[in-house]
Amino acid sequence: MTFELTILGSSSATPAFNRNPSAQLLNINEKYYLIDCGEATQNQLNRFRIRSHRIDHIFITHLHGDHYLGLIGLLSSLHLAGREKPLDVFGPPELLEIINIQLKYSQTTLRFELLFHAIDATQSALIYENNDITVNTIILNHRIPCTGFLFTEKPRKRKVNMEKVAEYGIPAEYIPLLKLGNDYEDVKQQRVISNAELTSSPIPPRSFAYCSDTLYNESFLHQIKGVSILYHEATFLHELLPRAEETFHTTALQAGQLAQKAEVGKLIIGHFSARYKELNTLLEESKTAFDNSYLAIEGLRFTV
């Protein structure tokens, strides 16, 4: 199953050095999920030739402009391009008011149904699931209510060893049960063949956690423990820790430390301050705590 992340924007607060504000696209099993939608995200989608009409779910972390100002333009373009299928938008309750007031004054009635899901930023919850994944909120600690998102693959079925199945003469009808972990009860020969003998463990579910924006925060460590990829903001170098704390942001060192404590597979840092033209110092700092660190560079595609 495809599970890919494309970086669309990595700048904090304001566009700088051709870096756009926050936006990332997940392709999970050929379904597109957009996370955050800073200004000009639709231009980024065009630039990287990602067809925006394939996006069916949009998740907005919070109401700072660099995380949602591109949403109205994207909705408007989808409308003008003739979209008819519903679009699910998850975000802070007030986002709906912001959308509606702009549709109202432009006298626009969207051709498609906008299914808005208000997020409660005070406690983590399962906010979405389908056959492929679950999406849970992660409660972040920012200047205004803000939630991250944890995308987790549903557990896969066990792998059946077909040679063993043949050896024990197990009828084909039982295979779905074996995949679910059941033992096989051979009534004729009055024996039980344990599932462990007939199957092997599937690949563990992959997962992606998106954490932006937040003060360094271990309260959600249990949620990101062992995730395949953690995206975590790293707005500043650690030498600016007081500034990070004052603005409810994280330093590159802290992001690395959190990734190390959470034993994640890979860390991607982003949401870079406009003061950094060159980003390698941020990467190097993160790597001192967690070696498998990467920069969120626009256009990069990570396989989860």
Added chain:
Amino acid sequence: MTFELTILGSSSATPAFNRNPSAQLLNINEKYYLIDCGEATQNQLNRFRIRSHRIDHIFITHLHGDHYLGLIGLLSSLHLAGREKPLDVFGPPELLEIINIQLKYSQTTLRFELLFHAIDATQSALIYENNDITVNTIILNHRIPCTGFLFTEKPRKRKVNMEKVAEYGIPAEYIPLLKLGNDYEDVKQQRVISNAELTSSPIPPRSFAYCSDTLYNESFLHQIKGVSILYHEATFLHELLPRAEETFHTTALQAGQLAQKAEVGKLIIGHFSARYKELNTLLEESKTAFDNSYLAIEGLRFTV
């Protein structure tokens, strides 16, 4: 006096073929005036190395997203960059509500004063003037209330012929009066020297009219008569006239015809539909009615 227009965006409705939605910048006597502010206008300002903190006046024609969605991001970036001097914003009354709701939910208190001026889209009015220019609204006919803007240089003073001044022995103190058109009364010699003999006419005031978006409309012909440069939308080719009328837009041919009737100096067409990748057919069509037509290509700078 500098009087220059830079095109920042020329796409209608939705960004297409790397064309951004509407925005133009006027530099008049080294003061910057921004007209419309589609999504990602701040990126365009960066791209063309125009320092956004020099903009002191912003004029928004109407509340379709392709004309204002970049405004909140620009205001936010000016705020974050530490702007302290006031900023004047002219636009439909509801724009203030849209700005305020977004500042409220992002818990942003702008560091600078935002002086908002609500525009009445029902009758043309002088909405701004300073030592250099006047700005009048032009009432357009669009699907929602919409005004264009006419920027007119203040009349210059007459040019004094210093040789004649010396010949008649006119004291230097009288020169400002001569520039204003006064005759010189020579009390000693009991004679009047006419202003016409002492001065020549100044260059006629230059002017720029911005008309987007509108159905073809001659009701404001008197306002744009003889302007140095007319920017007029030309969303469609004339073969799509029914579509233009249905959506309250103008064709390239009509824009050329209006320019010809108004006897303007130069016509710039823009607000191109996303259906046109190649724009020369629009230009050629406009030229059949008015030869001195140009395309609004991003980054082009026109001297008014």
